[in-house]
Amino acid sequence: MVDINIPAEAAYILEKLNENSYAAYIVGGCVRDAIRNENPKDWDITTSATPQQVKEIFDKTYDTGIRHGTVTVMVGNSAYEVTTFRIEKSYQDYRRPSQVIFTSDLLEDLKRRDFTMNAIAYHPKEGLIDPFNGRGDILAKLIRCVGNANERFQEDALRMLRAVRFSCQLDFQIDTTSFDAIIENNELIVKVSMERIREEINKMLLSDFPSNIFVMKEAGLMEYILPELDICFATSQNHPYHIYNVGSHILKAIESIEKDPILKWVMLLHDIGKAITKTTDSKGIDHFYGHGERSVILAQKALKRLKFDKKSIDKILRLIKWHDRPVEPTPKAVRKAVRAIGEDIFIDFLKIKQADMMSQNPVFLTKRRSELEKVYKVYQTIKQSRQCLTLKDLAVNGDDLLALGIQKGRMLGVILEKLLDIVIANPEKNQKEILLDIVKKHEWEVGSR
Ligand code: ATP
Ligand code: MG
Secondary structure (H helix, E strand, C coil), X not given: CCCCCCCHHHHHHHHHHHHCCCCEEEECHHHHHHHCCCCCCCCEEEECCCHHHHHHHCCCEEEEEHHHCEEEEEECCEEXXXXXXXXXXXXXXXXXXXXXXXXXXXXXXXXXXXXXXXXCEEECCCEEXXXXXXXXXHHCCEECECCCHHHHHHHCCHHHHHHHHHHHHHCCEECHHHHHHHHHXXXXXXXXXXXXXXXXXXXXXXXXXXXXXXXXXXXCCHHHHCHHHXXXXXXXXXXXXXXXXXXXXXXXXXXXXXXXXXXXXXXXXXXXXXXXXXXXXXXXXXXXXXHHHHHHHHHHHHHHHCCCCHHHHHHHHHHHHHCXXXXXXXXXXXXXXXXXXXXXXXXXXXXXXXXXXXXXXXXXXXXXXXXXHHHHHHHHHHHHCCCCCCHHHCCCCXXXXXXXXXXXXXXXXXXXXXXXXXXXXXXXXXXXXXXXXXXXXXXXXXXXX
16 A cells, blocks of 8 residues: 655544544645655645535634635644535536536546546545556656546646646656647637636746746647747757757756746747847858847737736846847946846846856857856956946935036936946046036036926
C-alpha cells in the first residue's frame, strides 16, 4: 500500500468526518505531488458531507465556495479546503458547468476531474483510490484525460491549457490520444475568458520548464491566444549573433530569466516585432531594424487583449522598448542610459539584456556578458557615490527656479530637464550655485514665460 505522509491537521479533519460517518479523502494535486515525492503546497480534502454538514462538525470554517461545495476548515492556524463529492452537469458554451450536484459517491467525484494524475484520492487506512491508474501515468510522466478526451475538452476548453501548464510544471508529456484531442478542439480555446488564459500562461512562465510552452504551439493553441508569438517560430535569423529562429530564441530567453512574472512576460514578447521587420541584405544576412518599437506595439495589443493591469503593461512595454539598447561601460554612458531608460527599471533592464544574450550565439556570450558585468559595476559605483541620475537628485528644484523669477508652467520643467542633461554629462556641476548660474545666463529661457 502506498503511504503518504499527511499533515496532522489534515488527518484530524479526515478522522472527524469519519467519526461522523462521512467518507473523506485527500485528493487532487497534493496526492499527485506526494506520489512524485514532491512537497504538496496545499492539501485538499473531498468528502461525502455536504457543506452544511462540514460546517456543523468544525468550530471555525469559512464559506469559500459554498455553491461549488467548498468550505475552508481552520485547524489551529492552518486552512484546509474541504469540498463535497460532486458531479458537474450541463456544461454550456465549452466553459465551466452551470450546475453542480452533490453526491455521496467518491468515484463520481473522481470521474469529473481533468487528468488521471489529478483524479487520485488517498486515505491513511485505505491507501490510494486510483480508478484510472493515475499513479501509473505519473510514473510514466504522462498527462492523460479521465475518460473520453474529446468530450472532456469540449466540456471545458480550459483543460487544454491546463494540460500544457502541467507539462511546463512537471515536465510531463501529454498522452497521444489526449494531445490529438487538443488538436481536434483547439479552436474552442477562444471560448475561455482572457483572464483565465492569462493565469495559465503565467503559471507556465513561472514553472520549472517554461520552454514547454512550445507544446501550446504544437497543439495549435498559440495561434488563437498569441498569434504574434506563433509566427516567430517561422522567422529564421541568419545573423552571426543568432543560432535560433526567433521563436526558439524566445523559448531560451524565458528559461534564462529569473522567476519574476513581469520579466518573464518581457522575454516572451520582447522580439515579437521581428517577424514583421525582417530584411535580408545582399550578403544574405537578416536584419530586424526597429523591431523593439514594433514589439512594443504588438505586445501592447496582446497584453490588453489578455486583460493585464495598466501598471504591469507599462513596465513590460518600457523594458521591451529598451531591450536592444547598447550601453558602453563608462560612467557617462551608463548615466545617460539610466536617464533614458529610467532608474526604476535599470536593474531589470540589465537582467533582460543578460537573458537575451544567453539565448543568442554562445560564441559571443563570455565577452558580451563581461561587458554587461562592467556596466553593472559602473552603475553600482554611480549609485554608491550618489551621483545625480534623476530630477530628484538635482541640486536645484522647482522652487529655486521660481525664486529666480521663472514662472510655473512648462518652461520650468524644460529647464530642469536641461540641467539634468548637463549634470548627467558632468556630475561635478551638480551644485546649486553652478546650476543657478547656468540658468541666469540663459536669458532666453528665463525670459520666455
Ligand atoms: P496546483 O498545484 O496548481 O494547485 P492542482 O492539481 O491542485 O494543481 P487546481 O487547479 O488547484 O490544480 O485544482 C484542484 C483539482 O481540481 C485538480 O487536481 C483536479 O482534480 C480538479 N480540477 C481543477 N480544475 C479542473 C477542470 N477545469 N476540470 C476538471 N477538473 C479540474
Ligand atoms: Mg491546488
